Amino acid sequence: MNRRTLLSTAALALTLGFGTAAAAQDVTAGFIYVGPIGDGGWTYEHDKGRLAVEEAFGDKVKTIYQESVPEGADSERAITQMALSGADIIFTTSFGYMDPTVSVAAKFPNVKFEHATGYKTADNVSVYSARFYEGRAIQGHIAGSMTKTNKIGYIASYPIPEVIRGINSAYIHAKKVNPDVEFSVIWAFTWFDPAKEADAARALIENGADVILQHTDSTAPQAAAQAAGNVITFGQASDMGDYAPMPRVSSIIDNWAPYYIDRVQAVMDGTWETKETWDGIGPGMVGIGEISDAVPAEVKAEALALKDAIAAGDYHPFTGPLNKADGSVWLAEGEVADDSTLLGMDFYVEGITGDIPQ
Template sequence: MNRRSFLTTTAATAVLAASGLPAFAADPLKIGFIYVGPVGDMGWSYQHDQGRQAIEKEYGDKVQVTFMESVAEGPDAERALTQLALAGNKLIFATSFGYMDSVMNVAAKFPDVKFEHATGYKSAENVATYDARFYEGRAIQGTIAGRMTKTNKIGYIGSFPIPEVIQGINAAYIHAKKVNPDVEMKVVWAYTWFDPAKEADAAAALISEGCDFVLQHTDSTAPQAKAQEAGNVYTFGQASDMSAFAPKPRVGSTIDNWAPYYIERVGAALDGSWKTQATWGGIGTGMVGIGEITSEVPEEVKAEAMALKDKIGAGEYHPFTGPLNKQDGSAWLAAGETPEDGVLAGMNFFVEGISAELPK
């Protein structure tokens, strides 16, 4: 728009306002999302897309929302983010940890665009971060698995050895061990967020080692299908309810509820109050939900798990409460001590009792 057309439009708007007639509607806020997996993965990306749809429902024609799915971390992500910025999107949500450096690079080139990065820790004046305390849900899963396992072997499919995943493995093991001193934790690294074939292979490897519970930090339902084939193996839904596999093998789930956060942040962008921040929500804020615990779980175990959920949600209990040692036996937390968030955010060790090797 040139200066003359701008002045004409402004004057016309003023005349309409003075006459009591409706003024021209403001252009919608253009918002972009990128997902590491397909929106139909029924896990991580699916839940983020549910949040995107919640934005559209909440704000209607005030927003124009687009998404790009199955965007690989690395150069592809940087190209996708650049494309969204060049297309006029003024608020962009990047929904995977491995997008972090790409977000920072593109944000530096587009200072007038607001970026939100899920699970990252780097920020800037136009880059905010948001994360969920997934480890809180893993503590509840560990309690159920520890109570129900017949083999005393619990398996965990890790995506990448980053703090978020290590937190989950540790929390699940600690709480399984609390209720079953004989429990062992087996870990297989898939080195992917979403790859059904690799996830199925990882589940099969854990099952072959005698694990009758398989937890996952990957996004497809392939581990559920592999457990269903085995017949005597239980699983938990990851990120979404994965209810198609209930009541067995999926006996419970952690649910990532991003919608309230997305609605709040879009509202801030619309009213001009958006600013960079770091958000780390959990059960207490509703960002981490606990899905249906099925009839396969004994009532007393369900009650114990839900009581733990309520204590965590109320802030009465922290899943990492000492005494706890690191894997090498060195002291980490004294009795009753809990870690600061910065320590958790950089977690790079297993706790004592886990025999699996942590990749460097």
């Protein structure tokens, strides 16, 4: 383990504002979060993974974290400070941390870095993400089956491939069960801003949407839908079960704990090496929250069958025939999208109107 004696790890962690776990001697694992650990969504689930690391290793591992770190220059400073504090492995848990992570990693070759949802690696940088689009397919099936207005609203964070994939997957599967369905997308340009998310939800509802999907991290859209009545929603990143059985009728749950435990174990064993991980429902990185009784029994059964088919590898959510929004052919009958295209997805599928912001 790389020991630094300028300051004790605990003292420096407190100076930098990191939350700390019980003292440990073997490995220090750090986590950089884009939102607060109590956001009820994305960061909440990452922090559950951190707590699982503590539980798995006891006093052999110490964890430190910093929450609500903006993407960009602020994140580079936070990652640097965490490396200086004595962290042996650092998990940076937002797409916008990618370049800062690579930059800091070059300065700390003895520290291992793990970046969530990115694509840039180095000798001491791995990347990991989940196939959220698999869960979006199930949400889309339920949404298309349950909408009465045929208008589905989608609150999107940033126009990156991860988010665009989710929109497309949800739309494809809503359209399969309801050819009359229409999607309206509002770009919030934030991962976590309850006020903006609530405003977006209310705007979509006022425009006739009776289903709201989101790729933002707070429960504010759930609360807005609950206040409106007769609107259904889906938990994002975490179960958001406080809003079940209505408006939240199911959810996508990110399960990071097994990955975090495995990678910390690799550092302890001296077997850590750079890799790229992109897992979904089958390996358990993407979970589907309980489908509530607000969903008709037949629709629930169909959704669970779809989940099982995806998990088994018998069905891929991006299977042709599919065209792009401009009408050009993308996938022929029975053709399955390759990971390279999905990882760089920058287009809507046919039927979704509006432009993707640049």
